Amino acid sequence: MGWGYRKSLKFGPFRLNLSRSGVGHSWGNRAFRVTKTADGRRTLSVNLPGGFHWRKTLGSGSR
Structure with missing residues (x-):
């Protein structure tokens, strides 16, 4: 393993998500x-x- x-920063209704990806x-x-993921x-x-x-x-993105 x-x-x-993973870290999440909140600015009112907006959230910024930081991760390894x-x-x-x-x-x-x-x-x-x-949500829009990394x-x-x-x-x-x-x-x-x-x-x-x-x-x-809603969108497949690039997995």
């Missing part, structure tokens, strides 16, 4: 969030009370 790194960012709140994937997330959630990948 190798070592990894690169830099990603997301915008939104707990209920609704749009490898280029875009994800839409909707979280409802009671643990229900829905997630859809």
Whole structure:
């Protein structure tokens, strides 16, 4: 198992995610969030009370 790194910086509804694979960012709140990962994937997330959630990948990026 190798070592990894992950750090998240919050600026209001905007979040900057730093990891070993690169830099990603997301915008939104707990209920609704749009994310672009370090490898280029875009994800839409909707979280409802009671643990229900829905997630859809909008772009495939370069895995």
